[in-house]
Amino acid sequence: MPNRYAYLGPExxxxxxxxxxxxPDESxxxxxCSGVDAVFAAVRSGAxxxxxxxxxxSVEGGVTATIAELINGAPLLIAAEVAVPVEFTLFAREGVRLADVKRVAxxxxxxxxxxxxxxxxxxxAETFTVSSTAAAARAVAEPGAPYDAAIAARVAGERYHLTAVAEGVGDRSDAATRFVHLVRPGPLPAPTGADRTSLxxxxxxDHPGALVELLDQFAVRGVNLTRLESRPTGDGLGRYCFCLDADGHVAEARVGEALMGLRRICKDIRFLGSYPRADADTELTxxxxxxxxxxxxxxxAEQWLAHIRAGQVA
Ligand SMILES: O=C(O)C(=O)Cc1ccccc1
Structure with a gap:
């Protein structure tokens, strides 16, 4: 069966x-999909x-829709990640000048x-948010479009035959977005030596130091954290869960033991995967x-424990 990849669309x-x-497999x-929820639904259902x-x-932080889907619903695993530089261009139909732009999507x-x-x-200009940058570009290209211009990737402007009115309209030219490749639960990618674990x-x-205890599970085992984000559980004000990314693979003792420590002190843990780090080549230190x-x-230490448990104390 060919590989079927769902993604936030349109083209x-x-x-x-x-x-x-x-x-991906080019064949x-x-x-x-019209939304991140639809991407998750397609993978969950097997479509x-x-x-x-x-x-x-890197500028705006977490994408709430994706984080909510990772936390709730049938669990999916992250099998890979990739960081993509994001450069924004303002596109309009041919003949539209910057001064004509009143509605931007x-x-x-x-x-x-x-x-x-x-x-x-x-x-x-009035601004409008739509399901994706390419959806905005596609809408601007339609006859009788409700918007004068779209902020989108260069490829979207080309795909929908629009003209660039202004390039580099992002406030940070070095902005990058991290994307995740999602699969149904199954065998994990093998450790590469430069992996990340998400949960x-x-x-x-709720008690004083609860978060410190959680973080301590990583600290005492020398596991570096690369992201910590609190999200409301939905169970009332002040109720949060914590989304964490840690360096390392769950197959490594250091990470496995940290997760066992969390398991002992947390009400619940949702493991989101161990997968190769996108920045493995670019690590400075x-x-x-x-x-x-x-x-x-x-x-x-594990061998030593096995020995003393077997009465081999020499
Ligand atoms: O709308 C898109 O093109 C997306 O893929 C979502 C998005 C939007 C802005 C920055 C990075 C990703």
Missing amino acids: GTFTEAALRALR GEFIP ADSGVAPLEN THAHALAQCRGWLAEHLPD VAFLSD PFMPARGTSNADFHE
Whole structure:
């Protein structure tokens, strides 16, 4: 059966660029979805074999829709991640000048990253958020379009035959978005030596130091955290769960033991996967395990425990 990949569509989104960067089977089927929820639904139902969704942006932070889907509903696993530079262009139909632009459409995450530019160059324009940047470009291209311009990726402008009115309209030229490749639960990718583990932790009860205890499970085992985000559980004000990304693979003793520690102190843990890190090649400072926290240290301690449990105390 060919590989069927669900992604936030339509054609020309940054998510499609991320899917292509993940080097999919080119003979597979690309299934554009109208929202992140539809991407998850397609993978959960089996209508797609896997899916791609934006998770976080270096300027705007977490993509709420994706995080909510990861936390709730039938669990999916992250099998891979990819970071894509996001460059925004303002597109319109041919003949439209910047001064003519009164109504601008784009994705909420794109809008948040272009606010400074819009305030400076189009202070009077109304802004509209739609399901994706490419959906905005497609809408602008339609006859009788409700918007004068769309903020989208260059490929979207080309795909929908629009003209670039202004380029580089993002407030940060170095912005990047991290996308995740989602699969139904199954065998994990093998450890590569530069992996990431994602999970959601639900605390047992609310007490002073509860979050410190959670973080301590990682700290004492020398596991570096790369993301911590609190999200409401939906059970009332003040009720939160914690989305964490940690360096390492659950197959490594250091990470496995940290997860066992969490299991003992948390009400619930949702494991979201161990997968190769997208920034493995670009790491500036190589990871140096703290004293007593190398894989060899864990292995040696485990063997020692097995020996004393067997009465071999010499
Ligand atoms: O709308 C898109 O093209 C997406 O893929 C979502 C998005 C929007 C803005 C930055 C990164 C991803």
